[in-house]
Amino acid sequence: MVNSDKPVFKMNQKRLVLTKLPLMVSAVVMVIFIVFNLCIKNPILLSSNVQNYPSTKRFSLLIGILTRADKHEHRHFLRLIYGIQSSPLAQIDIKFVFCNLTKQEQRVLLALEILQFNDIIILNCSENMNEGKTYTYFSSLPNILSHPYDYVMKADDDVYFRLLPLASSLQPLPRSDLYYGFVIPCQSMNPFVSYMSGMGFILSWDLVEWIANSDIPRNDSYGPEDKMVGKWLNVGKKAKNRVSNKPAMYDYPGMNGRCSHELIPHTIAVHRLKRWDQWLDVIRYFNVTKELTTSKLYNGLNIDSIFNLKL
Numbered sequence: 021m022v023n024s025d026k027p028v029f030k031m032n033q034k035r036l037v038l039t040k041l042p043l044m045v046s047a048v049v050m051v052i053f054i055v056f057n058l059c060i061k062n063p064i065l066l067s068s069n070v071q072n073y074p075s076t077k078r079f080s081l082l083i084g085i086l087t088r089a090d091k092h093e094h095r096h097f098l099r100l101i102y103g104i105q106s107s108p109l110a111q112i113d114i115k116f117v118f119c120n121l122t123k124q125e126q127r128v129l130l131a132l133e134i135l136q137f138n139d140i141i142i143l144n145c146s147e148n149m150n151e152g153k154t155y156t157y158f159s160s161l162p163n164i165l166s167h168p169y170d171y172v173m174k175a176d177d178d179v180y181f182r183l184l185p186l187a188s189s190l191q192p193l194p195r196s197d198l199y200y201g202f203v204i205p206c207q208s209m210n211p212f213v214s215y216m217s218g219m220g221f222i223l224s225w226d227l228v229e230w231i232a233n234s235d236i237p238r239n240d241s242y243g244p245e246d247k248m249v250g251k252w253l254n255v256g257k258k259a260k261n262r263v264s265n266k267p268a269m270y271d272y273p274g275m276n277g278r279c280s281h282e283l284i285p286h287t288i289a290v291h292r293l294k295r296w297d298q299w300l301d302v303i304r305y306f307n308v309t310k311e312l313t314t315s316k317l318y319n320g321l322n323i324d325s326i327f328n329l330k331l
């Protein structure tokens with residue numbers, strides 16, 4: 021009995037180990053899998069230099085396109101232009117900015133747009149270009165936004181921005197005391213001489229707050245809007261970090277002397293798109309519609325038909 025029991029016991033012990041081993045291995049694998057997944061979904065666990073950003077986006081940018089309430093159709097076109105773009109680097113919000121509404125028709129149509137798109141900012145001012153709208157825009161933001169952004173842009177509505185190269189160019193730059201754009205005069209390559217063109221310039225959030233709180237812009241808000249911003253920053257000894265992104269930002273060929281040049285592959289912004297043929301040229305040059313596939317649903321429309329189009 022004793023002799024026969026022993027081998028049986030040994031056999032059982034071996035079986036025990038043999039049956040539990042796969043279980044233990046799979047438990048370990050599972051733990052590793054869970055930890056790995058947590059790290060992937062939450063990069064903060066992997067890298068400590070992305071604190072405060074729960075998503076993988078590294079910074080945020082508000083692009084405020086200053087336009088007029090009546091330009092419904094143009095706004096819809098710009099929604100298409102920007103709706104199909106994004107950047108993995110940045111949370112980019114695009115909003116259309118105007119002064120207070122003056123017509124009943126505007127109130128109804130804008131209410132519809134807001135319900136559908138939620139991309140409208142209506143400021144407390146009467147519509148103007150060089151009488152303080154840009155001041156009202158920047159100075160209102162800290163009070164009306166529900167959260168700050170790293171950067172805020174003021175843009176014109178006749179500009180095509182490419183969000184991917186824009187975000188890539190901002191990524192390595194300082195997050196504070198920054199003034200970024202296309203420096204005027206056209207031939208200037210010095211971002212301190214003298215101010216960034218109104219086509220689209222960016223201020224870091226600390227400068228937006230400064231504009232909201234300082235007497236310097238408040239006392240001096242009337243005048244060519246882009247020039248005034250440069251003047252405030254100079255008088256206030258602000259924006260130690262300045263970047264003028266030439267030749268990536270420019271005016272459409274032939275539209276504005278030395279501020280214009282031919283379309284180039286590494287473009288960030290093309291300004292002064294006043295006519296449809298100019299927009300079409302830009303859309304085709306940058307292969308904006310390249311994702312289009314052929315389908316029975318849209319007879320004859322395909323990439324080739326877009327490129328064979330005669331202007």
Ligand SMILES: *[C@@H]1O[C@H](CO)[C@@H](O)[C@H](O)[C@H]1NC(C)=O
Nearest residue numbers: 120143144145146156160163
């Ligand atoms: C709008 O601006 C006017 C002055 O231009 C001011 O009297 C009024 O209080 C402002 N309204 C709001 C809601 O801030």
Ligand SMILES: *[C@@H]1O[C@H](CO)[C@@H](O)[C@H](O)[C@H]1NC(C)=O
Nearest residue numbers: 119120121143144145146147
């Ligand atoms: C529109 O803006 C002006 C400020 O320029 C303000 O005086 C006026 O009260 C505003 N109107 C409305 C309806 O908010």
Ligand SMILES: *[C@@H]1O[C@H](CO)[C@@H](O)[C@H](O)[C@H]1NC(C)=O
Nearest residue numbers: 234235236237238239240255
């Ligand atoms: C702005 O104007 C106010 C009132 O006129 C004046 O008291 C203040 O000194 C001015 N500030 C600047 C920086 O010009």
Ligand SMILES: *[C@@H]1O[C@H](CO)[C@@H](O)[C@H](O)[C@H]1NC(C)=O
Nearest residue numbers: 284285286304305306307310
């Ligand atoms: C657009 O696509 C064409 C064909 O693939 C390519 O040769 C060209 O470089 C692209 N243009 C840009 C600006 O990426």
